[in-house]
Amino acid sequence: MTAVTPSRSLSNGLFAGRPMAAGPELIGEHTARLGPLPGPEATRDLIPALELSGLLGRGGAGFPVGRKWRSIAERSDGRAVVLANGAEGEPLSAKDRAVMTLRPHAVLDGVLLAARVVGADEAILYIGAEHRAARRSLATALAERPLPLTVRIVDAPDRYVAGEESAAVHFVNDGDARPTNVPPRPYERGVGGRPTLVQNVESLAYAGLIARRGSDWFRAASQAGPAGLGMVTLAGVAHPGAREIEMGAPLGEIVGPSGARQETTQAVLIGGYFGRWATAAEAWDLALDPAAMRRAGLAFGCGVVSVLGTDECGLEMTGRILGYLAEQSAAQCGPCVFGLRAIADAAGRLAGRSGTPDDLARIERWGGQLAGRGACRHPDGAAGLLQSSFKIFGEEWQRHARSRTCSFAGQPARAA
C-alpha cells in the first residue's frame, strides 16, 4: 500500500486550500474555498457541460462521465440510484482514498449534484472496508451538511474485483461482490433493479468543480490536451503516494520531484495491475493524457504510475501481480479459474528461474486467448499486463526460460 504524502498542491484543483498532510477539509473551509453547492438553476445544463468538459471516468475504464449521466437521466423517472465507487481495490492505487479522506465534501458535492441531475432518490457511498480513514471522513462529512436524499455507506469487501461496477451493484443487492454477466448493465438495471450511476469518487469530485466553474475552465486546466485535472498514484519512487496533476504533463515531470530519475529507471508500469509496461525512454516524455496514451498503446487507467529501477527484475513484479490477479479472481468463469491460474503459475516459475522454455511458449499462447472471455474484464487486464511484459522484457523472459538466470539476480525488489 502506498501512503498519502504531502506535496505542492495545484492552486485551482481539489487539493488547493488545506495542505494534504493537515487532514480532511471541513465544510466551512470547503464552502469558503469553492462557494456553496450550485442550485438547480445553475446545474440545469450540467450534463452538456460535463460532455463538453471531456471528463472521463477515473475508475480505470475511462468512460465519458457526461454520456454516462445522460444515459441514466434518460431512464431514471426520478428513481435512479447514485453509487459513488470508492472501493479502490487496486493495490498500487491510493488516490481514491486521498480524495475521500481529505476532500470528503468535494465527493459529496458530486454525489448530490449527480443525484439531482440524473434524477436519483438514493445514494450509496461504496467504500473499501479497509479504507477506514476514508469512511470516517465521509461519515463525518455527511453529518456536517443537509442532505436532500438518503445517503448510506456500504463497506466494499477487500477484494480486487469488488470495485467492478456490476460487482458493486451485485454486492449492494445480494451481498455478493462478484461481477455479473452483462447486459443488463447497471445504467439499465442496477441497485434494486433501478437505473444506477456507478461513478468513481474522483470523477464525482471533479464533476462538482465543473458544475461551479464550467467546462471551459476544466479543459483549460490541463497542461496539454483537453483532459483537465486528475489524480495519480506514484509507486516505486522515494516519495510514493497520491498527487493531483495537470493532465497532459510529461510523466517524467510528475515522477521526478518524487525522486525518480530516468537514468536509474528501467521501465514504468502505467495503469496499475491492469496496466501496461513501458520502457523508461518511452515513458519519460509521455503526456499523461488519455488520448495521447492510447495512441502510444497505453492507458491512463486508474492513474497508477509505478517505477521499476534499473536494478530490478520486471519479471519478478509481473509474476507477482499475475499471481495476485489469479488469486483475486471471482472464480466464476473457466478461462479465469484455469487459464489465468496456469499463466500465473508458469510466469511465477519463470520469474523465479525454475521455469522452462515450454512454460514460456505456453504463456505466450494462453495470454493471447484470455481477452474477452470473462463476465468482467479481469482476464483482459491480466492478459494486457502479460503481453506488455513480453514486449518490454522479452530478452529477460528468454534468459529466464533458457538459462534459468536473471540479469538482476541478488538485487532485492523495491517496488510495491
Next chain:
Amino acid sequence: MTTTARAIGARPVAELRIDRTACDGYGLCAELLPELIELDDWGYPIVRDAAVPDELLGLARRAVEACPVLALRVRSRAGG
C-alpha cells in the same frame, strides 16, 4: 436490412454469446460448430467469430440446444 447488405456481409444476422459464469466447459458447442468455436486447453470455448453466417445458423441453434447448462445463445444483432 437490404439483400445487398446481407450479400456483402455488412450486417450479420445473428451472433453467438456465451454466459461465461454459466459455462462449465462441456465442449459440445465446439463439436457441433467447429467453424466458429474452438476449445482452450481446459475445454472452455474460444469464439473465433461471433457472427453467425446464414448457412451455419441451423448448426448454431443446435449447439444452443445441446449446451447442458444453457450458457450459449444466438442473439439477433440490433438492426439485423
